[in-house]
Amino acid sequence: NAGVTQTPKFQVLKTGQSMTLQCAQDMNHEYMSWYRQDPGMGLRLIHYSVGAGITDQGEVPNGYNVSRSTTEDFPLRLLSAAPSQTSVYFCASSYSSEVSTGYTFGSGTRLTVV
Amino acid sequence: KQEVTQIPAALSVPEGENLVLNCSFTDSAIYNLQWFRQDPGKGLTSLLLIQSSQREQTSGRLNASLDKSSGRSTLYIAASQPGDSATYLCAVRPGGYQKVTFGTGTKLQVIP
Numbered sequence: 001n002a003g004v005t006q007t008p009k010f011q012v013l014k015t016g017q018s019m020t021l022q023c024a025q026d027m028n029h030e031y032m033s034w035y036r037q038d039p040g041m042g043l044r045l046i047h048y049s050v051g052a053g054i055t056d057q058g059e060v061p062n063g064y065n066v067s068r069s070t071t072e073d074f075p076l077r078l079l080s081a082a083p084s085q086t087s088v089y090f091c092a093s094s095y096s097s098e099v100s101t102g103y104t105f106g107s108g109t110r111l112t113v114v
Numbered sequence: 115k116q117e118v119t120q121i122p123a124a125l126s127v128p129e130g131e132n133l134v135l136n137c138s139f140t141d142s143a144i145y146n147l148q149w150f151r152q153d154p155g156k157g158l159t160s161l162l163l164i165q166s167s168q169r170e171q172t173s174g175r176l177n178a179s180l181d182k183s184s185g186r187s188t189l190y191i192a193a194s195q196p197g198d199s200a201t202y203l204c205a206v207r208p209g210g211y212q213k214v215t216f217g218t219g220t221k222l223q224v225i226p
Contacts, residue, residue: 033213040218041218042203042216042217042218042219043203043216045213045214048213058213059213090157090158092158101163102146102148102160102163102205102207103148103158103160103205103214104160105150105157105158105159105160106157107156107157108156108157110155
């Protein structure tokens with residue numbers, strides 16, 4: 001099925017550990033982004049990419065790294081996990097804003113940092 | 115800076131009732147507006163997308179309207195069902211590659 005695939009669905013990390021959240025889409029979308037969702041805070045943009053090789057920071061980028069080597073994949077790396085990064089992470093993709101389409105979201109990764 | 119507000123934050127209605135969810139935004143220079151549904155512990159499912167040139171979109175029992183001049187969108191749900199219970203979010207997309215702004219959502223409970 002076409003869509004956005006996120007792995008893993010659940011993850012527990014110890015403080016200081018690093019890990020990569022995977023995101024892949026098979027819709028040939030140029031635009032991909034990572035959000036975190038916390039109670040009472042809504043969805044906050046971490047990083048986004050408008051195409052392969054191009055990434056930029058969102059509103060809460062600290063502690064996270066991204067790269068976009070292919071159109072399909074947009075991994076999010078936690079460099080040194082902190083309890084404040086406990087959250088649900090969503091990857092979303094769309095065609096470029098010049099084409100009138102909406103976002104497609106992945107099912108999320110629930111991350112707990114202890 | 116675009117701000118998107120959804121009021122009320124929570125709503126409880128009896129089954130069968132027609133209801134309206136509201137989304138307000140401060141900057142009318144938008145490209146499109148999208149309504150999502152989120153079930154507990156799940157991702158966001160797109161319900162309706164309205165382009166800036168459109169006034170409304172319909173899908174089944176759902177109808178979304180857009181009034182850019184007043185900075186408002188409404189999501190109308192007809193004949194509500196318990197299965198409609200979820201959190202509904204609106205998202206406003208400006209032109210270019212500026213980021214989408216999400217509302218904080220309305221949590222809907224439909225009581226059998």
